[in-house]
Amino acid sequence: MNRLVAAQVVGRVMRSGAYSNVLVQAETRELEPRDAGHVRFLVFGTLRHLVRIDRVIAGYSKRPRVDPQVLDVLRVAVFELLETDSPPHAVVNGAVEAAGTLGGPKVKGFVNGLLRSVERFGDPSPGDRVERFGLHPEILAALDETWGTEATDAFMEASLLPAVTIARRRRASVEVGDAVPLVGFPDAFEVGLSVDTADWAVQDAASIAVGGSVPLSGHGPILDMAAAPGGKALHLYDRLSAQSEDGSRLVLADAHPKRIVRAQKRLRQAGWYPDWVQADGRSAPFVDNTFDAVLLDAPCTGLGTLRRRPEIKLRINPSDVRRMAGIQAKMLREAIRVTRPGGTVVYSVCTVTAAETIDQVAGLLGRPPAGIPGQAWGNGILLAPHLTGTDGMFISSVDVS
Template structure:
């Protein structure tokens, strides 16, 4: 509904813009951009990070406003169950009767009142009412005003801890997760660890980058960032990684990124190529490689010497891999496209020194980056994904030469996709034995943090609370000679 119809009136005497009218369209505010993104994510099933990036590029907001829009989008999606739990007490006719955009507007505004103390309450309420007036009629704006002002009056009560006897419901409502997901994690990890997983999944992800070791050192990279006013410190988890402090803006816009001096990558993800430990001159296969982060890391560790096949199912993603390799100056990468389950027939002979299967997964380890995963996945999805992983595993191992290394990784914390998947794998493929002989630079921080102990057998489950990085599972095997 346009602004004229929404207001219920039309200004008379206002001239229509002529073709020669040079007036610029009105600049959208951070909250308007956030609302537009939330509606598209909810209605069209768009990925929050991709939709938000497009919206921010089009809007050309200041860095401060872009940070606010980002906070509102991710926070509103992360906390939507808890927000709805609070709003249900204030919306007389029920949330399910609201137009989708009104529901998202109330969620976004309630998020500011309940979670963002630095934002003045009157600013959150007033702009919500203005947006409601522009998009709807006076009745809607009045309802929005009434609900939010009622929340303001009851704010102290609304911020009290949620008291529930049932631990599943208590954790689910407190941290805004679906009950089925909380129940699975309690069964796998216990109540205390499951609660920590949920809490950590709501934290804002920090930016981290992987220094291109073929071009410069970590120290030099940190100096270059400092000249841009960006503070970075060495990763406590991943060698060659830098953790960026605060809101650094879009790091891909820096000249040094375009020159291939570093890549953006989560610290947990950086471990995968390091666990593979490829040597210069080896023949290596990355089965599911797009967009190319682990592929290019493998190539850097190989000193850009040898042969590295980077496969992805989707042909259009092949260019993503090629572009990354070109930017980083890596000529060893051969990007191909096709079903990973067909790789054994395309590359007969089982002669790869290292094979990496970074498998499709439920993605529960990256919820802080893609919070809509909470609301779009189901238990049935996990079962389906696990079957796909098994099929890919059975094909990928055919490509490992005797004495070669096979690494399996996922960005999830689901035991069905990780530990249980590996137990089943070893029963079907007894020639593959767990390999705990990982590089010491990988093992040292894991031991120091208590993530692995003396019984380490070649597989690790990183949880989001361990290092503030993504949840990741990595297992390494050696094929018997």
């Protein structure tokens, strides 16, 4: 019962704060690949269009309150009826069957009646672009002011589409087989993997671009300042391995113990056993001028990852942007402090608000990293689904004087 599984995942995402990509992977692990793909499609599609879906349900429901689990079944079904070519009878019957596991004949009758109305009359009053994109109106307006409406719409429309799975080839000797290379992103390929292997690391091309931007020349230590969940750190390790180094000059730090534990597990599975420093990057426990290079992949609002985690746009509000920008500014100051003169801080965030990107490096000796596709923006470069087919990512190489 893929529709019931999808409804349960949607409910947990909305009520527990879980990330959809993590939860979908966990809940579909025992399913056949075709069923897992169907659940993934239903969950992500429902979350992408949830604002519209909930308005439509409210318009057809005569109940002052709908049981949350029944609402989740309705949400998935309304997504299918409004946004897909699924046969309506299969959608309605599947939803009624799923509702039957949650209640008696009255629940099934309610679900059947509401969905038959949606099937018959559709969406009687389509909403505006704020509803279509599902982003907080103040954040959407800020993007309009920064980029213009046309570019904002292009970004948001691209963010409504599913993302393909990209993996990084860990060594040049790895056979690529049927994997499709991504133009402009060395060692990035479209693959049929969902988890890391000894030869491949599942990682979006934008994240691969970040790991490839950190200079590794010289022999001094290199800091990954917010290293969990470990994907970019592993990229640095693989790059050093290609230079016949063992990775011992990499220093991995993160503020969150649970994230460190998960990252350690991932890196061990990849064959690397580095030490970690648990430390808040806002007050880094390192002396001045310690590192040749620092990677600061800073915590952010994550609006560049909406293709993979669409629920983010339903959670983020302007105060979150301001809060994250404050954290980023403190971490960036610390990253510069612990970098030696002549060294480099690579600042990156998987988001697109001006406050978290160009504003952070304004006034610094920042520049776009060389050789990366994207659009120059302020003292850095912007990658985005409508520009590069990747997650949204801002990267700036800051020279430390």
